[in-house]
Amino acid sequence: MNQVAVRIIRPILVLMLGLWPLSSFALDHDNLDPNRPIGMEDAYAISKGEIGLEGGVRFNDRREGRTRVTFQPQIIYGAFDNTQIEIQGDLMTEPNTLVGAAKSGDLHVGLLYNFNTETLQLPAMALRVEADLPTGVNSKGVDTQVTGILTRSFGRLRAHLNAGYTILGSPQGQERPGTYRAVAAVSYPLGYPSSFRDTLIASIYTRQSDLQGQRNNTGVEIGLRHQLSSRVVLDAGLGTEFYGPTDRAALLGTVGVSVGF
Amino acid sequence: MAIQHRSCAVAMVVLWLMAFAACSQFEPRDKRFYYRALWNFSLREDLAELDSEFNGVDFGHSNLYENLLLTGGKDIPAIEDRARKETLAFIATKPRINPNEEAIAPTYMKLAWRAQNTFDEAHALHRATYDIVVSDEPDKDRAIRDVLAYYQESAYAITTKRLDHHRLDQFPYSKTFRNRFPLFNATIWSYHYLQVAVYDPLQAAPDLAAKTQAVRPILTTYRRYLEQPPVAWTFMPLTAELSPSFAARYPEIANIFDNLHMLHDNISDILASEQVPTWDAKRTEIYRILNAYYLASADGTNSMMVNDQEHHH
Numbered sequence: 001m002n003q004v005a006v007r008i009i010r011p012i013l014v015l016m017l018g019l020w021p022l023s024s025f026a027l028d029h030d031n032l033d034p035n036r037p038i039g040m041e042d043a044y045a046i047s048k049g050e051i052g053l054e055g056g057v058r059f060n061d062r063r064e065g066r067t068r069v070t071f072q073p074q075i076i077y078g079a080f081d082n083t084q085i086e087i088q089g090d091l092m093t094e095p096n097t098l099v100g101a102a103k104s105g106d107l108h109v110g111l112l113y114n115f116n117t118e119t120l121q122l123p124a125m126a127l128r129v130e131a132d133l134p135t136g137v138n139s140k141g142v143d144t145q146v147t148g149i150l151t152r153s154f155g156r157l158r159a160h161l162n163a164g165y166t167i168l169g170s171p172q173g174q175e176r177p178g179t180y181r182a183v184a185a186v187s188y189p190l191g192y193p194s195s196f197r198d199t200l201i202a203s204i205y206t207r208q209s210d211l212q213g214q215r216n217n218t219g220v221e222i223g224l225r226h227q228l229s230s231r232v233v234l235d236a237g238l239g240t241e242f243y244g245p246t247d248r249a250a251l252l253g254t255v256g257v258s259v260g261f
Numbered sequence: 262m263a264i265q266h267r268s269c270a271v272a273m274v275v276l277w278l279m280a281f282a283a284c285s286q287f288e289p290r291d292k293r294f295y296y297r298a299l300w301n302f303s304l305r306e307d308l309a310e311l312d313s314e315f316n317g318v319d320f321g322h323s324n325l326y327e328n329l330l331l332t333g334g335k336d337i338p339a340i341e342d343r344a345r346k347e348t349l350a351f352i353a354t355k356p357r358i359n360p361n362e363e364a365i366a367p368t369y370m371k372l373a374w375r376a377q378n379t380f381d382e383a384h385a386l387h388r389a390t391y392d393i394v395v396s397d398e399p400d401k402d403r404a405i406r407d408v409l410a411y412y413q414e415s416a417y418a419i420t421t422k423r424l425d426h427h428r429l430d431q432f433p434y435s436k437t438f439r440n441r442f443p444l445f446n447a448t449i450w451s452y453h454y455l456q457v458a459v460y461d462p463l464q465a466a467p468d469l470a471a472k473t474q475a476v477r478p479i480l481t482t483y484r485r486y487l488e489q490p491p492v493a494w495t496f497m498p499l500t501a502e503l504s505p506s507f508a509a510r511y512p513e514i515a516n517i518f519d520n521l522h523m524l525h526d527n528i529s530d531i532l533a534s535e536q537v538p539t540w541d542a543k544r545t546e547i548y549r550i551l552n553a554y555y556l557a558s559a560d561g562t563n564s565m566m567v568n569d570q571e572h573h574h
Contacts, residue, residue, distance in 0.1 A: 045290075046294075080529075081289065081291055082292075116289060117290035120540065156367055188360060189364035193350070193365070194354055196356075196358075197358065
């Protein structure tokens with residue numbers, strides 16, 4: 001595993017483990033962040049002043065090639081009104097075989113700004129900007145990404161649209177210089193009116209393949225977020241890609257935890 | 262050419278956002294984290310019996326507003342029977358975590374988010390003061406004044422000044438809710454009884470065991486009120502009447518809580534009244550009274566401020 005990435009991740013894990021025995025509050029299981037547990041998010045930032053530590057393990061059982069495992073530690077901070085900043089450093093197995101923007105050990109920084117709350121007339125809207133710094137294995141150039149996010153509710157059902165574009169700072173070999181990604185998702189709180197601890201999420205997505213000349217990776221995911229205590233949310237998700245390159249995912253699985261304080 | 266396309270796309274996005282921003286319903290979300298301290302969640306951890314009742318109260322307000330809005334405020338069985346019993350059933354589950362109010366009242370939250378955020382901030386102040394009083398924090402007085410100062414930094418802070426609740430109860434639509442739905446209104450006032458009656462016993466008790474014992478009679482009374490709502494009451498409970506020591510020591514906080522509870526009553530009336538007929542009109546009136554009479558930002562022009570004592574209950 002990349003030594004730089006290990007140095008980045010170790011203190012995060014130590015801090016998370018140190019906090020684990022505390023019961024705490026606030027990361028709301030209904031506030032959806034990317035990869036917790038599936039690749040979509042809602043248009044809302046965490047509260048101003050809140051700190052969230054998130055982590056997860058994602059398995060990608062590919063139709064060709066070996067199963068890839070990704071560790072996803074992340075810090076989120078509600079830095080300003082309606083604004084969260086994020087620092088993340090994914091670590092992946094078989095780092096030398098990765099193509100595309102996501103490289104193992106890259107330091108990822110992002111900012112999500114929520115423009116408005118949802119009203120009777122308007123959906124909630126947000127913009128995310130991100131940069132992947134080339135600290136990882138075989139990583140070159142700074143990759144940047146912009147994503148627009150909409151959230152609209154219909155009763156208790158919330159619908160989410162994410163549309164993003166990634167520009168690779170230094171594409172290598174057959175890598176595309178830029179790729180788009182679109183996700184449509186719904187989330188629903190389970191248990192009303194007697195329980196408010198679980199949110200079910202489902203999505204369908206398509207994204208341009210990392211290499212030129214290949215078909216879009218297109219798949220579906222489903223996940224659950226469970227409020228374990230006031231400050232701890234657990235998540236788990238499953239997915240599959242039914243269209244795309246020959247090494248697309250046969251089965252995706254994620255388990256994770258978020259701690260807010 | 263590519264640069265021209267990119268500039269054009271950026272300009273379109275900016276224009277699109279400006280068009281939305283010009284819409285009267287473009288509102289910031291402005292959620293703020295609670296005051297972070299070692300005593301956070303002391304009530305939940307050390308006096309869970311009382312904490313779970315407050316979690317039930319959170320459900321009650323939101324469930325009422327959503328049902329009033331969706332039924333037009335006229336369907337008496339829907340409110341007095343179904344919605345009230347849903348609330349009592351939720352309270353009976355003794356919830357260990359406060360519920361997600363946006364899942365309870367998704368329509369109301371879209372109608373009047375600014376008012377909801379005002380409630381959320383004041384409820385966080387409620388929670389913080391309970392936590393401090395129950396905790397082993399050595400300087401509780403300073404801690405309470407710190408959370409008050411933090412609360413007052415918010416643009417959604419309710420005024421610390423005493424408001425004329427009688428005049429605030431004389432709008433054309435006032436008393437609609439209590440007259441039409443006396444059982445649920447008395448249930449709401451029972452919540453407010455519990456919220457303010459526990460302060461003095463909790464403050465007077467020297468340790469956790471004594472605090473646990475001290476709130477038992479209040480919980481017993483509260484649960485009796487839930488079973489048999491006190492429909493004979495003619496006005497909401499006031500902090501100074503139920504926790505006079507707390508109100509004397511922290512008059513600003515007592516005023517915030519009383520004003521908060523009055524705002525709850527006003528919004529119930531607006532949602533129930535035919536005199537405010539449409540959802541747009543209800544939103545406009547909720548925001549009008551909120552901005553003119555309740556938020557601290559209106560202190561310089563607020564015509565509802567008074568200096569005299571009031572005793573209603």
